[in-house]
Amino acid sequence: MKLKMINLPHLADQVFGVPHYATRQIMDSVKAVLVPRLQGNGSPDLSMAFESDDVPEPEKTQSAGGVAVIPVHGILVPRRGQITAACTELTSYERIRGMISAALSDAAVSEIVLDINSGGGAAAGCKELADYIFQSREVKPITAIVNFSAYSAAYFIASACSKVIVSQTSGVGSIGVIMEHMEASKWEESIGLKFTTLFRGDNKNNGSQHEPLTEQAQTMFQGLIDQMYEVFTSSVAEYRGMTQQAVIDTQAALYTGADAVAAGLADEVSDPQSAINAIAAKYRTPQQSILLRASVMDMQTQL
DSSP, rough: OOEEEEOHHHHHHHHSSSSSOOOHHHHHHHHHHHHHHHOOSSSOOGGGGETTTSSOOOOOOETTEEEEEEEEEEEEESOOOOOOOOOOEEEEHHHHHHHHHHHHHOOOEEEEEEEEEEEESSTTTTTHHHHHHHHHHSSOOOOEEEEEEEHHHHHHHHHHHSEEEEEEEEOOEOOOBBOOOOOHHHHHTTEEEEEOOOOOSSSTTTTTTSSOOOHHHHHHHHHHHHHHHHHHHHHHHHHHHHHHHHTTTTOOOOEEEEHHHTTOOOOOEEOHHHHHHHHHHHOOOTTTOOOOEEEOOOHHHHO
């Protein structure tokens, strides 16, 4: 396996100053790895490494007995992601869409199952994937099995499915938006750095890490957050047949088991393996079985 280092400034651009459909825990976990390295206090080791683009991606869709099981695990990102040496799994929206598209085109597949264990991720690209799932469920049933977390962006995706199944201890929700601004001016001053920025356009320099967040920038970013929140809540309401106000009233709370069903965010309570067995039983012969892979990560489950 070939490894290359992540461009840390580029990664910071994906973390700070942009809206996320992610839990507070996801944000803190990423910052715990990223910020020390940006400050030069952490070794730039392989814990922040990806596979090189010239390495073929492993096939992860499990198909048997008319059912395709597609993993939706770890931090969700717009473009291609892999597993890091720190065991932080990244799954891209484009990859999920590609696997769903392949399953829809496969005549041997009668139903698609999303095996979800994620605390969310990037807002960019999430709505587009969710809409694709919502439209595709008219072609074939698409069931979301929460195994064991579907929060924020992961719930955005789950809500678009034909059915959402949770266990007694698995959770859904966190329907909200979060964004952080990293202000590094004091740190830069302490190491003797000073940046002078020249720009044209009143909003061009909004969110600069070299100065405190201005009132103008905060107003602009809050408008962006409000827009992303509107997209999230209105979409879940459409997918789930709820009122938008009912979705807003969840106030980004987390729901497990029967409480998730009562809140209208899930349809059925079942442990993941029993759920996949019940789905497979509709299509398989007695000799066939499907094992549902549980990819449980502390970052997603310790909430």
